[in-house]
Amino acid sequence: MATTxxxxxxxxxxxxxxxxxxxxxxxVQRLRRLEQLGTAxxxxxxxxxxxxxxxxxxxxxxxxxxxxxxxxEPPPGIDLAAEGRLLRAAALLHDLGHYPLxxxxxxxxxxxxxxxxxxxxxxxxPACESDWLQLAAAAGSRPPPPSDVHHERLxxxxxxxxxxxQRAIDAYVGRPDASAEIRALLRDRMGPRYRxxxxxxxxxxxxxxxxxxxAHNAGVRYGGVELEHLVRRMRIGRDGAGEHAVYVESRxxxxxEHYLLARRFMYSQVVFHKTVTAFSVxxxxxxxxxxxxxxxxxxxxxxxxxxxxxxxxxxxxxxxLWNEAARRADPAGDGMTARIASALIDxxxxxxxxxxxxxxxxxxxxxxxxxxxxxxxxxxxADLEAADIFFTDQVVTGQSxxxxxxxxxxxxxxxxxxxxxxxxxxxxGSALQGAAGQPQRLARLYVMRTGDSDVxxxxxxxxxxxxxxxxxxxx
Numbered sequence: 001m002a003t004t005x006x007x008x009x010x011x012x013x014x015x016x017x018x019x020x021x022x023x024x025x026x027x028v029q030r031l032r033r034l035e036q037l038g039t040a041x042x043x044x045x046x047x048x049x050x051x052x053x054x055x056x057x058x059x060x061x062x063x064x065x066x067x068x069x070x071x072x073e074p075p076p077g078i079d080l081a082a083e084g085r086l087l088r089a090a091a092l093l094h095d096l097g098h099y100p101l102x103x104x105x106x107x108x109x110x111x112x113x114x115x116x117x118x119x120x121x122x123x124x125x126p127a128c129e130s131d132w133l134q135l136a137a138a139a140g141s142r143p144p145p146p147s148d149v150h151h152e153r154l155x156x157x158x159x160x161x162x163x164x165x166q167r168a169i170d171a172y173v174g175r176p177d178a179s180a181e182i183r184a185l186l187r188d189r190m191g192p193r194y195r196x197x198x199x200x201x202x203x204x205x206x207x208x209x210x211x212x213x214x215a216h217n218a219g220v221r222y223g224g225v226e227l228e229h230l231v232r233r234m235r236i237g238r239d240g241a242g243e244h245a246v247y248v249e250s251r252x253x254x255x256x257e258h259y260l261l262a263r264r265f266m267y268s269q270v271v272f273h274k275t276v277t278a279f280s281v282x283x284x285x286x287x288x289x290x291x292x293x294x295x296x297x298x299x300x301x302x303x304x305x306x307x308x309x310x311x312x313x314x315x316x317x318x319x320x321l322w323n324e325a326a327r328r329a330d331p332a333g334d335g336m337t338a339r340i341a342s343a344l345i346d347x348x349x350x351x352x353x354x355x356x357x358x359x360x361x362x363x364x365x366x367x368x369x370x371x372x373x374x375x376x377x378x379x380x381x382a383d384l385e386a387a388d389i390f391f392t393d394q395v396v397t398g399q400s401x402x403x404x405x406x407x408x409x410x411x412x413x414x415x416x417x418x419x420x421x422x423x424x425x426x427x428x429g430s431a432l433q434g435a436a437g438q439p440q441r442l443a444r445l446y447v448m449r450t451g452d453s454d455v456x457x458x459x460x461x462x463x464x465x466x467x468x469x470x471x472x473x474x475x
Contacts, residue, residue, distance in 0.1 A: 010209075028093070282340050
């Protein structure tokens with residue numbers, strides 16, 4: 001017996017009974033309370049869709065993709081039906097370890113999980129309130145360090161610590177080692193290359209779903225993807241090392257290029273929207289307060305593991321984070337925690353004082369480091385507190401979407417059956433060569449609001465001048 005879900009993006013999705021046992025597990029149901037786009041709903045009101053809807057969509061796209069791949073030239077000697085079920089289960093469960101507001105919190109959590117020396121590499125101190133905003137901004141501007149607090153490693157740990165979930169996975173896939181294979185795939189990217197590509201690459205079912213879903217719910221057209229055409233052109237073939245790899249045949253190259261460019265536009269216009277970015281920094285700075293000042297259980301790896309064991313992890317969701325912010329919000333408060341929480345609860349974004357949109361990532365770190373070194377001098381010149389200004393410098397590339405490290409993951413491959421498989425940027429006539437393939441930089445300087453419109457207008461005027469006097473910033 002199967003259940004049909006009516007999805008607003010992909011249409012009817014049929015879930016068979018063994019798969020429903022996974023869907024109904026509390027770890028998956030928790031995803032209903034995590035917004036897919038983090039703070040984007042503060043700018044795009046319709047973008048309130050959840051990680052749950054996305055996970056259901058990802059496994060459905062996996063079903064369609066594997067049905068196509070299994071009908072072409074799949075690896076010999078495997079049980080195609082069981083392999084398809086394993087891939088669908090992995091797609092459904094890949095986001096189990098996400099933090100509240102999704103990718104907003106994870107970079108700062110990873111930074112705080114490092115040694116003290118590593119977190120202070122730019123002279124920023126998590127114990128100093130005046131550094132919180134810039135520490136959060138810097139964490140969101142650079143690839144997060146490898147860490148056991150990464151959401152996919154946490155997903156693997158959730159499976160590892162839950163025998164009920166393991167049994168449900170094994171029963172659905174139909175073999176006793178399935179849960180272990182999925183843990184290895186999520187945690188360490190272990191398994192055949194085609195598995196790694198379908199779960200975590202620049203062309204995977206995760207990205208295919210979230211582009212369509214995010215664009216639809218945000219009310220924009222940037223994320224349009226020719227999904228059915230792209231799936232029809234997907235194949236499996238041997239790469240140069242003899243591994244079975246997923247590629248798009250040459251007739252599907254325009255659809256693949258469209259997908260990659262759509263992803264770039266979605267990140268630059270929605271995910272890295274100036275106000276979305278500002279609120280994301282506020283949330284990350286608030287997390288520093290919860291982790292360093294309050295030392296709440298969910299803010300450490302040991303606390304997360306304890307929550308997995310005692311069952312309280314299911315409370316670790318967006319509602320928990322927003323409730324913590326509401327409890328601490330105080331517009332009249334002098335402390336940074338109260339100010340940040342109030343700005344979030346009352347929707348008062350920091351002011352954008354300066355912005356640069358350009359091509360190329362060169363000197364990104366230099367400008368960020370210059371700002372760190374000169375932040376207090378800039379603040380003094382503008383007659384405000386150093387705690388009130390922060391600088392972000394984000395990069396979006398043609399191949400990637402900006403989830404942490406923009407260069408991470410397997411690049412999409414293009415080729416003909418029996419021919420050479422090439423990364424998309426090396427394919428003949430690729431639209432991603434030249435200017436379209438260059439990274440885009442989004443560098444921004446923000447200042448916190450005071451609540452006095454005259455003072456805020458003065459700040460907006462004074463801060464850019466002081467910034468340019470101390471930092472060799474691009475024009």
